[in-house]
Amino acid sequence: MASSLDVHVRICGQEIIKYDLEIKALIQDIRDCSGPQSALSDFNSQIKEKFSKLRLRIQDLEQMAREQDRETDRQAILAETESQQRQMLSNQTAWRKANLACKLAIDNTEKDELLRGGENQSTRQRKATKESLVETSSNITESLMSISRMMAEQVKQSEDSIGTLATSSRTVQETNEEFKNMTGTIHLGRKLILKYNRRELTDKLLIFLALALFLATVLYILKKRFFPFI
Structure with a gap:
């Protein structure tokens, strides 16, 4: 920029350069990102914020160009503004390409993991099925044993009841005999x-x-x- 530019123009230009470098760094992070999707979303959120701030500072720089008194200063600032706008458009194109490449890489990785996970899941399902069958067999055996014990207890109770009835019958017979003797x-x-x-x-x-x-x-x-x- 020309040496006659005021302090505000220089500060705005420095902030534009700073945001431009931060955006380029984030674009490179997106290119290197291998997932998960949440990491890509986090990078995109940061880069959107940087683009928003960069766009505002470029607009500020353009406004400052219109406020210049000398034509040479205004033309110099407008030329710098157009250069930064072209650089921003270039960064946006690079950002879209990096996003597409990263999403494709993440999708391929998720597909591979899904295939491996499917095989592992199939193995786990077979194992779970065997364990379920063993558990079911054990539960059935336990139920049969429980039913057998209940039947044995019922038989014993029936035998005890029959014994009690027999004793009661003998007692009734003896009492009847005593009544007959007493009647005689x-x-x-x-x-x-x-x-x-x-x-x-x-x-x-x-x-x-x-x-x-x-x-x-x-x-x-x-x-x-x-x-x-x-």
Whole structure:
């Protein structure tokens, strides 16, 4: 730039050069990037920010050119502005090419990893299938053993119940026999009581007859002794 340019123009030009160099460095980072996609996105985010700042500074430089009083200074600044604009367009083209190359490299890498991952996944699936079959077989065996134990417990409970029923049946039979014996004893006692009652009645009648005979005898004797003539 011409030596007559003011301080603001020189500072703006220095910032434009700085952003240009930073953009070139980021474009090279994109060319060297092998992934993942998040790394490329991070580089693109940074380079977009740099382009935005560069575009603003070029616009500032162009505005400063219009504000110059001398025609030679204005033409010199405008020439520098056009040069920086062409350089920015060149950087944008290089950025698009670097992006395309990086995306292609990332896609190829992801495809290779996907193929290798598919093989590994197939191996893992076969292993998981075998483990699942073994686990299922083990669970079935455990279930069968559990069912067998439950059936054995049910059989034992049934045997215990049958034994209890048999004991109860014998107890009922014994109680029935005792009731029969008690019934026979009661009938016998009743017969004895009835027989005793009849004998007691007979005894009473005999005693009454004997007493009547005794009284009749006494009256006869008294009559003969005291009333001989009657």
